[in-house]
Structure formats: C-alpha cells, structure tokens
Amino acid sequence: MKVVKFGGSSVADASQLRKVTEIIKSDEERKAIVVSAPGKRHSDDTKTTDLLIALGESVQVSGQNEDLYNQVVERFASIIRELEVSESVLEKIKQNIDQACDLLKTDSKRGMDAIKSCGEDGTARILSAYLNKRELESYYVNPKEAGILVSDEPGGALVLDESFERLYTLRERQGVLVIPGFFGYTLQDELVTFSRGGSDITGSIVAAGMKASLYENFTDVDSVYCVNPMIVDQPKELKALTYREMRELSYAGFSVFHDEALIPAFKEKIPVCIKNTNNPGGEGTMIVSDLPEREGYVAGIASDSGFINLYVSKYLMNREIGFGRRLLQILEEEGISFEHAPSGIDDMSVIIREHQLPLEKEEIVKERIINELNVDTITIERDMAMIMIVGEGMNEAVGIASKAATAFRDANINIDMINQGSSEVSMMFGINSADLEEAVRSLYRAFF
Numbered sequence: 001m002k003v004v005k006f007g008g009s010s011v012a013d014a015s016q017l018r019k020v021t022e023i024i025k026s027d028e029e030r031k032a033i034v035v036s037a038p039g040k041r042h043s044d045d046t047k048t049t050d051l052l053i054a055l056g057e058s059v060q061v062s063g064q065n066e067d068l069y070n071q072v073v074e075r076f077a078s079i080i081r082e083l084e085v086s087e088s089v090l091e092k093i094k095q096n097i098d099q100a101c102d103l104l105k106t107d108s109k110r111g112m113d114a115i116k117s118c119g120e121d122g123t124a125r126i127l128s129a130y131l132n133k134r135e136l137e138s139y140y141v142n143p144k145e146a147g148i149l150v151s152d153e154p155g156g157a158l159v160l161d162e163s164f165e166r167l168y169t170l171r172e173r174q175g176v177l178v179i180p181g182f183f184g185y186t187l188q189d190e191l192v193t194f195s196r197g198g199s200d201i202t203g204s205i206v207a208a209g210m211k212a213s214l215y216e217n218f219t220d221v222d223s224v225y226c227v228n229p230m231i232v233d234q235p236k237e238l239k240a241l242t243y244r245e246m247r248e249l250s251y252a253g254f255s256v257f258h259d260e261a262l263i264p265a266f267k268e269k270i271p272v273c274i275k276n277t278n279n280p281g282g283e284g285t286m287i288v289s290d291l292p293e294r295e296g297y298v299a300g301i302a303s304d305s306g307f308i309n310l311y312v313s314k315y316l317m318n319r320e321i322g323f324g325r326r327l328l329q330i331l332e333e334e335g336i337s338f339e340h341a342p343s344g345i346d347d348m349s350v351i352i353r354e355h356q357l358p359l360e361k362e363e364i365v366k367e368r369i370i371n372e373l374n375v376d377t378i379t380i381e382r383d384m385a386m387i388m389i390v391g392e393g394m395n396e397a398v399g400i401a402s403k404a405a406t407a408f409r410d411a412n413i414n415i416d417m418i419n420q421g422s423s424e425v426s427m428m429f430g431i432n433s434a435d436l437e438e439a440v441r442s443l444y445r446a447f448f
C-alpha cells in the first residue's frame, strides 16, 4: 500500500489534476493521497496559499479585500468548471473561506491558520469528486477524521504520537482516500497548520501511520539534484540518498522536500520516492535508510543565504563556567532560536537565521550581551551564506575538508566559519552571501 503526496504545481490547474488522476488510477496500491493547495501555473503566478494569507491579512487590517477573495474563489471555480465537478464542491469551499474570514475578526491566530488550510482542503474535495466522476471510488477525509493530532503551535505544529495509531485504522477504509495536507487538529479540536510547505509533513505522517510500503512524493522535477540547478547547469541527478543526507540537504536550501517531513517516514523505515507528475515514468530519487552505492563520498552540496553571525570574544572564556549557557539564555529570553554555535578558546559564534534577529532587536541583544557577560568584543555580521557538503560516507573519507578548502581558494573566496557536525554527515562553511554562487560552482567542480 502506498501513500502519495502531490505538491502545489501538481494540482495547480485542471490539466495537472487530470495527470494526477491518471497516476492514481495506474496503480491500485496508491491508497491514500495527500494534496497541497493549487500552486503556481506559471512563473509569475501566485500560489493559492499566498493569496489566502493576503486575504486573511486584509480582513485583519482594513476589511476583506474583495478582489483577493474573488481571485481565490476563481482559482477553485475554474478547476471545477473544467473538470465538470459538481458546483456543490465550490459552495463548500466558499463556505470554508467565509467561516475562516469570520473567525479572523475575533481570533487572528486561529483565523490565519483556518484560512491557510482552505487551499489544501479545497484541492482534496475537488480531487476526490473528480476521481469518483472518473469511476474510481474515493473519499475526502478531513485530517480530524483521519486522526492527525498536532501540538498547539499555530503556523508551526508538530505531530502528536497518538496520531499514528489512529491513522493505521484508515487501512481498513474502502476506496482511495484523499486527505488535505498542511494541517491537523489539537487535542482541544483547534485547527493548526504546519510550517510553510507542510503538506510533505502530512504525507510522511500518513505514510508512517498507515505503515505504507512506500511514500511517493510527486513534484515538478525528475529527481533531486546534487546541487541547486539554478546555480549549476544540468547538475548530476541523485538516484538515491539516505534520510540523514536528505534532512541535511533540505535544511540547507534543497527545496524539493520539507526538512521536517523525513522523521516520521524514517522512524517507520518507509522509503520515500521523489517523482515528477509531468514525467511519472521516470525513476525519481529514492530516500532510504542504508547508504546506497555511489561514486565518491559526497552526496550533495546545499546552500542558503540569510544568516547572521553573532560573534563574541572574551579572554579566558574557556575557564568561565556557564558562559555559553548565559549567552544562549539571552537569546532564549529574546525569543530567538539559533542554528549553530561553533566556539573557540576565547570566542564563540552563534549562527542565526536573519528573520530571527530583525534590526530592531539587534541593539537590545547587543546591549544585554555587553552588560551581562562583559565580553571584550561583539560583532553582528549580516549577509552570511552557508554552504553544506553532505554525504554519509564522509566520516570514513580522508581529505574532504582539504578538497573543499582548495575549491574556496581556487574561487578566491574567504571562509568565515567552518563547522563539522559531530555526526560527520555534513561539513558547513560560512561565507559572504555575495560569493555564494561562485563558491558552489567551484565546489561542484571539485567534488563532481
């Protein structure tokens, strides 16, 4: 039994949904289908989720924007018209959006999650109706009915363990089940969404709960590439990689798969296959537990910008008990989460995502660190990029760091920071954002 997830571009319009239908019909094992909200139909288009967020914000700020409301409704109406699905589906979708807009007037957090969920909910209702029209018995299954229980963290929910047992019972249900991705319900019955791109997470949770033999994740690329194809032309395709490698790569810029989506599938050892809706016959990329055979030790090179390096130094820091804790506590009290914290004898860097430390908070944080920790120096450097070289086999290989350092030297790029996680699955380099693309190309030449 397979669980299949279709991303935004796979359900962007009626013709894509027809392809999706063929894919589902071509394999009887495709039992549970998880869908995203309609994504972009062309590069200048807007994702339905972004339209819904803008609509939600308009309700909060200046009263419901009718133009946005009509745009959202038309996204669904045009699909329904073309697929000749019953008008009652559109009525239900509109009712959902109206209820979310009402809720927004009294409860902005809950209302925002409710309106964001309307995209995937609408797609699931349409697809299920269309599958029935195409003579495939199908049911729309709301995440509440499916048993997807989540923590009460609006816009950033985490799945609760109780969900998995409940999801297992879906195996007994008749027909093909279509479940909207991206949201679940708290124990108090409140609708809460995962973080952006979270339909991948739903797919993984459903696959784990139903103990599927495979989790297929359909997107719009033939496979995962070993490096961002926007930076390197026609890079090598990855036939297979491990969960840990995928987690590291997607954390650092590989946008094909949500970085939080791997854990549920990984725990149940369910292989994940990334495939292309526009080329379903292609092999795709498999994500598995055991290290696949490959040439060389490096699986991929990921890169992402938008980091800050908060650097402090203080003579004899190594002898000051509790320094690191107090530094991180200041960040905790200011509501800032950090990504990495490499340290030296007398100094420590804390790498933070830029949105965690907006300019208006910078002075407060700086003042507190100076006053409370008596540091000798403190600098906050913005515009930092991270490049990560990822590969499970790297822990046995000699010379990876030197090869990487040579690649940076060849490109005449200064490395600001090096960090190798204890897992040795990855090695990370901090550089100036302006050098990012050149550095990635140079590393690609060196390793591939």
Ligand code: ASP
Pocket: 007, 008, 036, 037, 047, 049, 050, 119, 120, 181, 182, 195, 196, 197, 198, 199, 200
């Ligand atoms: N529609 C949601 C988003 O755009 C979730 C998803 O597509 O996975 O973030």
